[in-house]
Amino acid sequence: MEQAVLSACLIETTAMPLVSTKIRPEMFYEQRHQKVYDAMLHMSTQGTGIDILTVSEELRRRGELEQIGGPYFITQLSSHVANSTHLDYHLQVVHEKFIRRQLILGFNKLFALSADETMDLEDTLAEGHKLLENIEKEFGCNTNLRELKVLMADTMREAEGRINNNAAGITGVSTGLHDLDKLTAGWQKGDLNIIAARPSVGKTAFAMHLATAAAKAGRHTVVYSIEMAGERLGDRLILSQANIDAEQWKSGQVDAWGLSEATKAASELGQLPMRIDDTGTAGMDYIRASARMLHSKGLCDVVFIDYLQLCEMKPDKQARNREQEVAMATHKAKLMARELNIPVILLSQLNRESENRPGRKPMLSDLRESGSIEQDADLVILLYRPAMAQLPTDKESGYPTDGLGIAIIAKHRNGQTGNVYFGHNKSMTRIADYTPPEPWISKNAE
Template identity: 55%
Template sequence: MEKSINMPFNSSTEEAVLGAVLLEKKAMPVAVQYLRAEMFYYDNHRIIFGALMRMYNARRNIDIITVVDELCRSDELEKVGGPYYITKLSSQVASSAHLQNHCLILKDLFLRRELIKGTSALLSSAQDMTMDIMDVVCNMQELVSQVENDAIKTDNLRDMELLMDDTLQQAEERMENSVNGVTGVDTGLTDLNKMTGGWQKGDLIIIAARPAVGKTMITLFLARSAAKSGLHVLFCSIEMQGERLGDRLILMESTVDPYAWRTGQTDEREWNEARQAARELATLPIKIDDNPMMSIDYIRAQARLLKSKGQCDIIFIDYLQLSEMKTPGKENRSREQEVAAAARKSKLLAKELNCPVVLLSQLNRQVENRFGNRPQLADLRESGAIEQDADIVMFLHRPAMTGQTTDKESGYPTEGLGILITAKHRNGETGNVYFSHNKSMTKIEDYVPPMEWMMRQSK
């Protein structure tokens, strides 16, 4: 069977692994910890190991006869060399004594082949002047990540003694880092901090709403609060230009009239105040990327680079459905599948970098047909996988926008009332967090009911 002489491989080691699995029952559980079918260099060996995997997962006995039968049923027996070759494999091995070492050798050779193939493809891409350079960089990052994930030798199997030690160590770290009950990233809202303990490392937080409800404004408020607590923030804005985010941040930080600012009619006092606000904001550890064509892979590449410099403690993405979702080699996937893949990548990004990822999402139109327009989990647009991968799902709701004067659940007047409805919280309670805002949502703070309302309630 012809193969490139530049590719590293070891036929005798592949035969030894397959022979050991055919010979001893205890061998397959060891092999599956390290190997997948594609890690074998020879086509017939890949087919044989694939059959062994199917049998192992189906809890069927593995020996020469059963493996030959499995290959017959899948019409692959002749492709691997017939019953003679299967018998030959098992006769060449005395025992599975060195199986673990043999598996590690095959894994090492596979990773080297993947690097050779991947870097060759990257070299061609880099020389192709029609390709966007950031696409090439993202492909390079993806290659390194894939090889890195396979190369890292971790043992996730822990006994209870080790698990309890690790659990107590994390609990001790929470106690040391707790500030008024906040163990994660400060959200800027007292009730939200109480509910979540702050945004926690490794969590994917979804904040969803219909257009024009204020997703970007609430997220900028959360990002600014995190930065003011001294943490490094990466804010990825796919929808809005960076300068427009700058406008909103200046309005949050000052008392400048939003209408006057938008229309260029600020007076001298307001202009000086805006300049002072800009100087204060310039000291915050926030980095904003407003590339309109960014994908989750692009964001991951940026975040990994910043993390390596100690400059990425939390990531905000505005918003999911606008991210570039064209996956090379998977152009036939549906929009729902692409959204699901992007949500999953966001969760994996949170785990990989061990930091919170706050991801904005759209709601579908059916929420507008419900009385009160109060969002539910079923309203998440295009993919139930968003709910599945998220640790926290929150809906931004402003009841005044639907014509209500009183919120049904709380009884609060709706003017200036915002609600973050926590519909899913994997590690805590669900419920409502109320906040107050001005008409432009440039001022957001903890909600305190109006004095008139509280006086009426006391009667």
């Protein structure tokens, strides 16, 4: 099959443009074939005509002609096929054999790593993840190249799906906030969404509200909590549903009625299709592998990660500093969203710049440690609570700041930017659409 491919390239001028888009030199098993094809590939990029004589001359110039068997071998190659009629099939077989060899080599390496107890288990799992990722990329080689006619048909099919499946304008996963759904149409498949704020503003509380809303909409929701133990998230979930005092719950001073309310809330929450992984040392490779496994079982429709800067990041040759490590983690989160075709919501910290600003209002440039966060994200939400800056009234809306939160849509690759106002209680355990207090409504009505 390899000789048939090389033969087609030697005898037909139309063969090389097709072959060069599907096969690389290392995909040939026979080393002689690799050298001949590499010479052809170089000649093709240089615009040199390819035939028996010119290929022989190129190999002679490289000092490789005698190594492959001399001019006779090139002449012999040209006699394997009369034309390139079955070239596509020949290429498919060569490509498939290469992938099988890569699988054999890769799994043998993984077997050796698995048996070596001096190797870190997480590194071994990361190697396995990387192997499968590379094989999948090879297996899908060039399948993303589509004629515009095909792309238009695929685009219309996707649009028709949105039209048929939309619910009150929501085509993705509901966020649980009416105004946020209105701006985004819900969390969209394949998107990386960043929610960023300074510490103690309420990133986790906001994210848990969004995660619960997704689960209540029937979506399999997975939360990776690196910062907080699962039981603490469980506390927040119960407090978001049960009408009990957060301080009393924390101190254990809950009466029988409060305990009954909490038990009822816990029972209802337990029915939701939500999973929480509180592995404190989780890295993005671990999260991707876990999400991939759950997705293969139909148990992962949306992923929340709390939060980026706490992800375990092991420096390697490609990441020499913290900024590059964060950039790689963000890029992996984006790849996960694309390859699983699900929304990924990634929490991130903002730097201190906003605290030196009047009103402490955050900006897109405040994203901590890496500009790649902004670059990879399809949607960036900055959380802001003007009451924390001792502002009695929000300047833009005129709303009183007590119990007011603002989700600033600072970047939206596929839609509008703007402010989404939400209400919260003092402990930030209950979040809902914002409704101004009655005195404010009466005053403004007048």
